[in-house]
Amino acid sequence: MVEPALLAVLINPGAGRGRFNDVTPAVLDRLAESGRPIRVLDPSTREDAQAACHAAVADGAAGLVAVGGDGTVHLALQAVAGTDVPFGAVPAGTGNDFAAATGVPAEPLAAAAAIADAVKAARTRPIDLARVTSPGGETHWYGSVLAAGFDAVVNERANRMRWPRGPRRYDVAIFVELVRLKARRYVLRLDGEERRLDAVLLAVGNCPSYGGGIRIVPTADPTDGLLDVVYADVDRPTLVRLKPKTYEGTHIDHPLVHTARARVVEIEAEGITTYVDGERCLPLPVRIEAVPAAIHLLA
Structure with missing residues (x-):
């Protein structure tokens, strides 16, 4: 048997x-x-x-x-x-x-x-994932959001810190990076269309949120075969004011916050390591591709 x-x-x-x-x-x-x-x-x-x-x-x-x-x-x-x-x-x-x-x-x-x-x-439902690839061919999958701006920099600093322990470490990292805040120069390609821009915030979502309900890419849908992109070049006071709005996703209504949608997103910048699903991933540059029905969800 x-x-x-x-x-x-x-x-x-x-x-x-x-x-x-x-x-x-x-x-x-x-x-x-x-x-x-x-x-x-x-x-x-x-x-x-x-x-x-x-x-x-x-x-x-x-x-x-x-x-x-x-x-x-x-x-x-x-x-x-x-x-x-x-x-x-x-x-x-x-x-x-x-x-x-x-x-x-x-x-x-x-x-x-x-x-x-x-x-x-x-019974299963098809759900999209995003596939991140380095120039050397290293590949990672993610389900929610790739961070390649301020939040990624904060995570990288927090992970290097040995004090304080627990959630306060991230509070300190946020404070330090806010003090040091500066826009980075990015090359962003959306299905091959190139944009050169300065930004402090850049995220690519398969799903809308990360960090326990921060709807950083509120229009993202894990069943549409596409990736949603949010980027912004704002000063320190504006970023602080926008942060609370990210829990509702209303930050994208600000005129300096831009959104886009593509099947393939390529990002280049100096000195940034990406984070996906809250986990450390690959340094830029990377290629991100939406993969329709990449998993079969039991639901």
Whole structure:
């Protein structure tokens, strides 16, 4: 008798600062209602997690489920992108932007139950991803937003800092970069059409938000086969005033904030490392391509 294909589950116990750990056993119970054997991937490092996800996909898993925030989802997407293995997301992190944008229930147990039902019914929805490539051919996938401006610079500074610990590190990094704020010179190509511009803010979205609900690219739709771009060259006081508006996406109404849409976006600039789904990615220059139906979402 052939054993049914298993459901591989990647759990990040550190996601959301551990506040969802108490519901993890119940999440696994819900997923088991799919009728598939459950294999919990238990890596000790980020590299091990990546390898475990790829191995599960290569072994023909019935699905790969990420239990955590956008960082956990990002790891899993590297393995399932462009394959036939379905993907499920259980939002249990500080930021759950990909799950929110793709219609996943916000409550972890409800999300797990929806995944189990989808597995039983063999039901999936096609969702686009963005593929980022360096000039040397290194490739990464992302689901939500690529930051290549002020927010990327803040992340890079915060990741170099050893003090203070926790969220205050980002507050300090934001303050330092605001003091040092200056526009960068970019070359931006949208489906081959070149624009040379100065900007302090530049983001490319497959989904509308990052950072736990910051709708930096509010018009982005992960099912339209396109990428949405937002860029702006504003001074320090204007940037500070615009920041609160990003939670509603109304910053794009400002006359100095520009939007565009393209299937392929190329970005060049000096001294900037991009961040995707909140994770450190590639230094500029990069090529970003919208890949329609890159994953099959269990929903």
